[in-house]
Amino acid sequence: MSETWWKSAVVYQIYPRSFADSDGDGIGDLRGIIQHLDHLQELGVDVVWLSPIYASPHDDNGYDISDYRAIDPLFGTFEDFDELLAGLHARGIKLVMDLVVNHTSDEHPWFIESASSLDSPKRDWYWWRPPREGLEAGAHGAEPNNWGSFFSGPAWQLDPATGEYYLHLFSRKQPDLNWENPEVREAVYDMMNWWLDRGVDGFRMDVINFISKVVSLPDGEVPPGRLYGEGYPFFGQGPRIHEFLHEMHEKVFAGRADRILTVGEMPGVTIEDARLFTDPARAELDMVFQFEHVDLDHGPGGKWDDRPASVLDLKRNLAKWQEGLADTGWNSLYWNNHDQPRVVSRFGDDRPEYRAASAKALGTVLHLMRGTPYVYQGEELGMANVPFESIDDFRDIETLNHYAEAVDIQGRDAAEVMADLRRTSRDNARTPMQWSDAPAAGFTTGTPWIAPNPDYVLVNAAAETHAADSVFSYYRQLIDLRHRSAVVADGDFTLVLADHPQLFAYVRERDGKALLVLVNLTGEPARYDPADLAGWEDAALVLGNLADSVDRGLRGLVEPWEALVFERS
Incomplete structure (x- = not known):
């Protein structure tokens, strides 16, 4: 197999919690995925990227991992996993796992040991710091620096038992691993090799460009209207990031490259950075997820601040990346994933008269560019954003934290904040996959963990799979064209x-x-x-x-x- 087989491949992302529930508990699982493998084969995809199925307290829906070598019982067993892997491989489809190693859960044994005492042998497996000089632990402003968390609030959590703070760029239950410690890196590489030896075909690496931090952890500039400092300059593409990724390649991927796919999620990455990360001669990653095109409709206040993007904005940005990686590196192409609102509502038109046409139009733009396209579950049906009625309809921790901060702390109008959430919340992507017009969209026989989009009665796989003019059928044509055309690939x-x-x-x-x-x-x-x-x-x-x-x-x-x-x- 060619080392660049993925140039003509199409990847399909499954968010297991919301894909298909086989046992009626309202939460998607591995057996539910197994029951729908023919859907993936009929669509024609080459790779499945599986969002985390590891053991987890699910503070952030599985991106807070408590055991990298265990399947969470919520999703099934290793027997289910092995059956899923075999079923995909029998259909000529590879399986890429989600790799979340910037942070773990605070319930991971590594962190429990790290937090057990100041002199724990795993203390420096995470980023621990004492309070600011001259301030008592827990006092206002005593955090070691002024960085804000991506999930609202400060990026530091006090541990009363040891009197120190630990760094968490995301939820307080997601402490950041200290990649400066070679023991941490070796433990991660060992775990990755363990999964590859089981037969998986690569990794999608969550915020992998955050793993190298400036070790002094300095204060960041506080943007206007924000409560906390901007830490990104000190952890985005940190000082040792290329060293760490090359080391990972040497210790994990070398010798397997002909069958493996590696893609790094990299918020804030530039074209110049991406050329380095994806230059084959440097032996780091095959491709990266960049965020420029999905940040175009974010205003100065960030993702919750609406600034509509024009067609000119979109095409100039995407073309810039096409041209920037033309001679070195490779693009990953995506509109949707588990963290983004639905593209047909975002850059298309989800009104009934235009939903299908705009979904197909956006798919055409994306799939026929140079790069590897990614299809997020339901995108091939033209699934749209959800008309959430109240804050009680949401489940996403980022969404709930933002609402609480904006309404309860900043005093913003609740209706205005709700409008932001409907447009931008990650829960737009996380409602159940719409399989049919049966109750709960055919996702479950029970009560779904989050309510389906009411439009499932019209927009669903049963209605589209065999309809010649459906979004599904059109996506199948786009994928087929990539497979048979060297020009597209x-x-x-x-x-x-x-x-x-x-x-x-x-x-x-x-x-x-x-x-x-x-x-x-x-x-x-x-x-x-x-x-x-x-x-x-x-x-x-x-x-x-x-x-x-x-x-x-x-x-x-x-x-x-x-x-x-x-x-x-």
């Missing part, structure tokens, strides 16, 4: 009609063959001058997302949310 990328405010258009070209992708990302007809696309007059239409797209040529008009793909050789 590894052709050059050139942005065209670069200044058009409605059209996202680009050309892919390789070995004398070329594709023109022409997509209207608005709800209004888009006009252009056909002369600007000279040379494509006689090209064949190979894909279109509207019922009458077959009749379209380069006539200077693209209908609302229409996607057209032309081929010439």
Whole structure:
């Protein structure tokens, strides 16, 4: 197998808690996934990325791990896991596990031992610091520095037993591991090798660019309107990050690279950083998840501060990454994941008359670029954001913490904050997979842990899987085109009609063959001058997302949310 097999591959992310429940307890599980493997095979994906199934207290829905070598009973057993792995492999689908090693749960034995005393042999497996000089532990402002947590509040938690604070960039129940300690790194590498030896095919690495910190942990600048300092300059792409990732490659992936996929989630990463991380000659990672395009609609106040992104914003940013990694490195392509609101509501139009067309249009833009596309569960159905009615409808810790801070501490209007949550909350991605119009969307026979989107009666897999004009069928065509076209898999990328405010258009070209992708990302007809696309007059239409797209040529008009793909050789 080629070491770059993933260039023509498509990855499907499963969030196990919300995918399918086999036992009626309202929570998705491994056997539920097993029951729907044919759905994945029919879609045509090559890899499944499985969000965490490890033992966990579930403070952050499994991203707080208490045992890396145990399956949480909530999801099943190792027998279930082995059956799932075998079922995927029998269908030609690889399995990538979620690797969460910036932090553990505070219930992990490593942390329990670390917190047991000041002289514990594992004390420096985590970031412990005494109170600020001159202040008593627990006093206002006594935290070792002024960093804020991504989940609201300070990034430090006092341990009364030892009188020191530990660092947690996320929940207080997610203490950060100290990668400066070589024992920590060796323990992580040993665990990774253990999973690979069981037959898994790689890792998606959660916030892996945070593992190297500036050891002095200095105060950060406090942005206007914020309560805490910005720590990112001191842990994002920290001083030893490349050393750590290369060491990981040498100790874990060397010798396995022909079958393994490695992708690092890296908030804040730049093109220059990504070129280094994904340069094959450096032996670090295959690709990274960057966040620039999904931050475009965030205002100065962060993710909860709405600033609508234009078509120009989107295409200029995505094209910048295409061009930036053209000669070195590789792009991961995604609209959705378990941390992002649904793209059809975000950059598309989820009104009934446009939902399917805009979902297909956005899929076309993404899947035909250079890079490895990722499909998040339900994206292939055009699942949309949820009309949450009250704060009681949410389950996500980040969402609940933000609401409490914004309303109870900052005194903001509750209705205004709720509008932010409906638009941006991670729970938009975490409602149950919509399998049918049966109660609870066919996800469970019990009461689901979070209510499904009410639109499941119309938007569901049973209605779409065999419908020729469905979002599912269209995604299947996009995936098939990538599999059979070397132009899609590894052709050059050139942005065209670069200044058009409605059209996202680009050309892919390789070995004398070329594709023109022409997509209207608005709800209004888009006009252009056909002369600007000279040379494509006689090209064949190979894909279109509207019922009458077959009749379209380069006539200077693209209908609302229409996607057209032309081929010439």
